[in-house]
Amino acid sequence: MSEGGKTFFGHPWGLATLFGTEMWERFSWYGLRAILATFMAASPAVGGLGMTEETAQAVVGVYGALIYLVALPGGWVADRILGARRSVFWGGFVIMLGHISMAVPVRGPAFVALGLLLIIVGTGLLKPNISVMVGKLYRDDEDARRDSGFSLFYLGINLGAFFAPIVVGWLAADNRWHLGFGAAAVGMALGLLQYVLGRENLRGVGDRPGEPLTPGERTRVLRLMLLCAALAALALGVWAASGTFTLDGFTLVVTVIILAVPIVYFSYVMYGPHGLSDDERSRMKAYIWLFVAAAIFWMIYDLAPSKLLFFAQNNTDLTLFGVQIQAATTQAFNPLFIMIFVPFFAALWLKLGNRVSTPQKFAFALIMIGLSFVVMSVAAKLAESGRVSVWWLVLVYLIQVFGELSLSPVGLSVTTKLAPQAFKGQMLGVWFIAVSVGDAVGGQTGRLSRVMPDTAYYLVLAAMAIVAGIALLLFVRRLREMMAEHHVPSVPPIR
Incomplete structure (x- = not known):
């Protein structure tokens, strides 16, 4: 849906809102990614987790893999439950909480594991749906203009990806890991702020799910989700109780x-x-x-x-x-x-x-x-x-x-x-x-x-x-x- 009046390089002003939100979200993602492996492999004496480089590589690989895998259920949640606009907001909010958890200056892996889990869940909600919202800013007969808009949007992605390693890497130098993680949290917070302040510019894009669940379907989905979560928790609990659980084994599974x-x-x-x-x-x-x-x-x-x-x-x-x-x-x-x-x-x-x-x-x-x-x-x-x-x-x-x-x-x-x-x-x-x-x-x-x-x-x-x-x-x-x-x-x- 095009709009008159104020434009962003000739595009609907809503693109500026989504451009900034995605730029800051990518800043947080690439900022964390730039220091995660070295943090995990650093000695606990300097605030790291003391993993071997091979184990850290496996964890970073699985973390990145899950980020892309959850795009599928994230798109489904937007289509059937939340709508794209709310999915992007709550996704960004959960991502921010994940980075805050990473930034907590407590030794040990608990807050790190919680932070990565939250970032995975939040990215699944935000990443696929913000791109959908960009496309919906244009009418169906504006293919060329839409392609141009996506090119601007992708520029925002790469701007965030470029500056993040420089800024976060500098802040995390000399083992100031949690300062670097905190910068990623601030980046996502800035993206959320821009998203909320620019809500009116979106003019209703993504406000409603495309095919909302019926009450009966909601109940069945909730039961299925709880069952899957319980089974996963049970399997991990049994594995841990057996004394054979290792991080290398977990990443392999x-x-x-x-x-x-x-x-x-x-x-x-x-x-x-x-x-x-x-x-x-x-x-x-x-x-x-x-x-x-x-x-x-x-x-x-x-x-x-x-x-x-x-x-x-x-x-x-x-x-x-x-x-x-x-x-x-x-x-x-x-x-x-x-x-x-x-x-x-x-x-x-x-x-x-x-x-x-x-x-x-x-x-x-x-x-x-x-x-x-x-x-x-x-x-x-x-x-x-x-x-x-x-x-x-x-x-x-x-x-x-x-x-x-x-x-x-x-x-x-x-x-x-x-x-x-x-x-x-x-x-x-x-x-x-x-x-x-x-x-x-x-x-x-x-x-x-x-x-x-x-x-x-x-x-x-x-x-x-x-x-x-x-x-x-x-x-x-x-x-x-x-x-x-x-x-x-x-x-x-x-x-």
């Missing part, structure tokens, strides 16, 4: 569950009684290939806040243009390169048109992410003799962004294009499950570091990505036939 989600879902879509046509079944088979490729990509790409962060801390001379920086600051390289190169890649894909297919873009992305870890292997080898220049990480992130801008922008588009008619709405959430799977498995790859040197670790993951990319290239013609692909529009990436 969660990873297996996350891996099972797409397997069950795709089996349900392909073999359930949905009346899929032969063309729909063929497109879904092609999509599964792309889903696996995306999961492999994110498995490596999202090691930035764990494995690469530890490399920055332990093996890098953190001096950039003569200025000393924090290890967390290296997490700002990625969003900076995204903001620089998004216009270039958007123009490139427009010029190439359908001469470059979706499988080819995915293959290029896999090869790029693989090459970035070849570079990391070289850097790790040089680091055996002493700290290496931080420019090695700059190069790694630059190569990775070339890969991301070849895969992420077309992911949602191709998901919509290949989805069977009966699953059009659900399939948008499935794309984020690929990120979830990649994050969870990537966290578990830290176990390889216990049996091989880092040079080999990086090369093993690089080989997986490059081989997968070559496999996609070999089957491009077959995949295009299965997809009936002619042209897939390119949109800015959303993380």
Whole structure:
């Protein structure tokens, strides 16, 4: 729904409200992410949790995986219970409480675990629904204007992602962990304040659920939720009482569950009684290939806040243009390169048109992410003799962004294009499950570091990505036939 009067760069002023809310929410998310792994691995003597780096990597991986996985139920809650506007508010409020819990200066993991759980739940409510609200600011016949509005919205995401590691990393320096976590809480509070003050600018967008539950359905849903929570608590209690519970074991179990989600879902879509046509079944088979490729990509790409962060801390001379920086600051390289190169890649894909297919873009992305870890292997080898220049990480992130801008922008588009008619709405959430799977498995790859040197670790993951990319290239013609692909529009990436 468009509006007259005051505008935000030619767009409805409600976009300014959502732009600021999302920018500050991403500030809180990327700020926490920039210091979480190093906090967990730091000695309790300096306020950390004393985990091994491998365990911290697994926890960060599962945490990131759950953040993307809960987008599915979060969208459902908005559609059936709260509506998008209230879902975003309560999601932001719960996120803020999570960061406050993280900031409590008490030793031990209790408040940390509570904080991460609250952030996961809150992000599930906020993240998918604020994007829905952006789209609803425009009329159905304003496709071009809506695309432009989303581009501005994504700029807010990357601005928050860029400044967060710099600010939070500086505040958390010298083991001031909880000051850094507090900054993330303040960021989310500022986003909430802007959201509340700008409510009138939204003009009713997202006020009501699209398909509210009946009273009977509400009762059944509440019972099911309580039953699931009780069963989960019982299972954890029994596991803990057995004396065999470990954090490594817990992250492995969660990873297996996350891996099972797409397997069950795709089996349900392909073999359930949905009346899929032969063309729909063929497109879904092609999509599964792309889903696996995306999961492999994110498995490596999202090691930035764990494995690469530890490399920055332990093996890098953190001096950039003569200025000393924090290890967390290296997490700002990625969003900076995204903001620089998004216009270039958007123009490139427009010029190439359908001469470059979706499988080819995915293959290029896999090869790029693989090459970035070849570079990391070289850097790790040089680091055996002493700290290496931080420019090695700059190069790694630059190569990775070339890969991301070849895969992420077309992911949602191709998901919509290949989805069977009966699953059009659900399939948008499935794309984020690929990120979830990649994050969870990537966290578990830290176990390889216990049996091989880092040079080999990086090369093993690089080989997986490059081989997968070559496999996609070999089957491009077959995949295009299965997809009936002619042209897939390119949109800015959303993380």
